[in-house]
Amino acid sequence: EVQLVESGGGLVQPGRSLRLSCAASGFTFDDYAMHWVRQAPGKGLEWVSGISWNSGSIGYADSVKGRFTISRDNAKNSLYLQMNSLRAEDTALYYCAKDRGYFPNGYFDYWGQGTLVTVSS
Amino acid sequence: EIVLTQSPGTLSLSPGERATLSCRASQSVSSSYLAWYQQKPGQAPRLLIYGASSRATGIPDRLSGSGSGTDFTLTISRLEPEDFAVYYCQQYGSSPLLTFGGGTKVEIK
Numbered sequence: 001e002v003q004l005v006e007s008g009g010g011l012v013q014p015g016r017s018l019r020l021s022c023a024a025s026g027f028t029f030d031d032y033a034m035h036w037v038r039q040a041p042g043k044g045l046e047w048v049s050g051i052s053w054n055s056g057s058i059g060y061a062d063s064v065k066g067r068f069t070i071s072r073d074n075a076k077n078s079l080y081l082q083m084n085s086l087r088a089e090d091t092a093l094y095y096c097a098k099d100r101g102y103f104p105n106g107y108f109d110y111w112g113q114g115t116l117v118t119v120s121s
Numbered sequence: 122e123i124v125l126t127q128s129p130g131t132l133s134l135s136p137g138e139r140a141t142l143s144c145r146a147s148q149s150v151s152s153s154y155l156a157w158y159q160q161k162p163g164q165a166p167r168l169l170i171y172g173a174s175s176r177a178t179g180i181p182d183r184l185s186g187s188g189s190g191t192d193f194t195l196t197i198s199r200l201e202p203e204d205f206a207v208y209y210c211q212q213y214g215s216s217p218l219l220t221f222g223g224g225t226k227v228e229i230k
Contacts, residue, residue: 035219045158045166045209047219059218062122095165106213107156109177111165 002026002110004096009115012086020115022079022096027110030054030074033099035108036081038092038117048094049081050104057103064090086119093117123148123212125222133230140197142225144210149190154214157186157195160224161206169208170195197227205229 008020020036035050049060049070058070069082079096093116097108124147134140144155153173158166168177170186173193183198197204210222 044224045160045211045221047211047221050219061218100171105219107154107168107171107211108158108166109168109171111167113165 002098004098004110004112006094006096006112006115009094009117011118011120013121014087014119016086017082017084018086018117020081020083020094020096020117022112024077024079024096024098027098029077031102033057033102033104033106034072034079035097035099035104036070036079037095037097037108037111038090039095039114040089040092043092046092050099051079052104053102059104083117086117088119091117091119122218123150123214123220125210125212125220127208127210127222127225129225130223131226131228133228134200135230136200136202138200140195140200140204140227142195142197142208142227144188144193144195144222146191146193146212150193150212151214153189153193154212155186155188155193156211156213158209158211159204159206160209166209200227 003025005023036048051070067085071080093114095114096112098110100106126145128143155173157170160166174186207226
């Protein structure tokens with residue numbers, strides 16, 4: 001059974017940093033691209049970032065480019081999102097999602113339950 | 122960036138009725154690279170349809186997707202109680218930017 005478990009969310013002040021993690025199990029992690037997708041309270045879904053199976057291809061939404069960094073550790077079956085210079089508009093539930101293929105250009109066939117990030121002073 | 126516009130914003134229907142949800146793209150979605158997701162309150166989204174018309178594993182055949190180019194449709198032939206939820210479309214033909222529509226809520230009338 002595929003499982004994606006996010007962690008690392010919490011309350012953080014504007015301008016500060018936070019690192020999210022996603023622990024994956026139930027599939028061959030290094031055979032698939034992975035993504036972060038967020039959902040602000042009461043709002044729709046927004047793709048944040050994606051990374052290919054070997055970290056060779058990475059993409060970011062314009063809203064986070066230059067502030068967020070996605071990475072993965074295939075030996076640990078883990079995905080990460082380093083979030084710097086956080087803003088109030090980054091407040092959201094952050095989902096880890098598995099891509100259907102090697103590269104971060106597909107649809108999301110499995111999702112975690114999300115970790116909540118709240119940016120507020 | 123491809124912008125996806127979903128309509129209507131809310132659909133009020135009764136169980137047993139047919140639901141038709143629209144997703145319109147600002148430019149052509151290559152190779153019908155369009156997916157649909159269902160999200161219920163407090164839950165993560167669930168993949169329903171990919172490639173515009175292929176059902177994901179375990180999705181009942183009362184849900185179907187169609188369309189190409191810039192116009193796509195998700196149809197639920199007969200609404201069951203578990204179908205009342207929010208539905209999102211997503212395009213993946215224009216990488217590396219992946220985009221979602223704003224969602225359609227299907228509520229009980």
